[in-house]
Amino acid sequence: MFAAAAISLLVALALALVRAMLGPSVFDxxxxxxxxxxxxxxxxxxxxxxxxxxxxxxxxxIYGLLNVVGTIAVLKFFRHGxxxxxxxxxxxxx
Amino acid sequence: MSVIVDxxxxxxxxxxxxxxxxxxxxxxRMPDFYTRMHAAGVTDTVGAALxxxxxxxxxxxxxxxxxLLMIGLLLLFTNPTATHALAKAARxxxxxxxxxxEEDASKP
Numbered sequence: 329m330f331a332a333a334a335i336s337l338l339v340a341l342a343l344a345l346v347r348a349m350l351g352p353s354v355f356d357x358x359x360x361x362x363x364x365x366x367x368x369x370x371x372x373x374x375x376x377x378x379x380x381x382x383x384x385x386x387x388x389x390i391y392g393l394l395n396v397v398g399t400i401a402v403l404k405f406f407r408h409g410x411x412x413x414x415x416x417x418x419x420x421x422x
Numbered sequence: 423m424s425v426i427v428d429x430x431x432x433x434x435x436x437x438x439x440x441x442x443x444x445x446x447x448x449x450x451r452m453p454d455f456y457t458r459m460h461a462a463g464v465t466d467t468v469g470a471a472l473x474x475x476x477x478x479x480x481x482x483x484x485x486x487x488x489x490l491l492m493i494g495l496l497l498l499f500t501n502p503t504a505t506h507a508l509a510k511a512a513r514x515x516x517x518x519x520x521x522x523x524e525e526d527a528s529k530p
Binding site: 336347359366374377392400406407 | 442
């Protein structure tokens with residue numbers, strides 16, 4: 329049962345990677361990266377149950393936190409051209 | 423009783439895995455960025471929720487359940503935020519959605 333879930337999560341991971349490689353725009357790649365992050369988080373949780381080591385749930389939590397921070401940071405960079413450095417903003421508005 | 427819980431959690435986990443594959447398949451097959459985002463939502467909501475629910479049933483009342491609930495809560499808060507930011511950024515960058523060709527109104 330957990331093995332079936334792990335295999336289907338691996339398939340989902342592979343499909344998301346295909347989209348990340350094909351993706352015509354950078355946003356497609358970011359969406360694929362976000363999906364990879366979500367699936368990897370679930371994969372870590374399933375792996376914890378599969379091997380009987382519940383410590384993996386902590387790894388899943390940390391992975392999720394890092395995933396969202398990474399996505400938002402890269403998005404901000406591609407939307408504004410920088411990471412919102414206040415020095416840059418002040419110069420630009422002069 | 424425990425057999426019922428086992429079977430139920432098995433159904434939830436297998437269904438969650440299937441929904442994750444469906445979402446990823448949509449991510450590959452859909453024609454443009456906005457529809458792909460819509461398809462990826464399946465993985466983030468139903469797939470993740472069913473998998474976590476199945477694992478909660480399997481774990482019973484323990485610390486693992488609390489952690490699984492925290493993972494679910496994290497997913498529920500962060501994924502819509504990321505999707506919203508992604509769509510806004512794509513719109514701000516001028517990525518147009520793929521629309522159906524304009525219907526000719528003069529034709530009957």
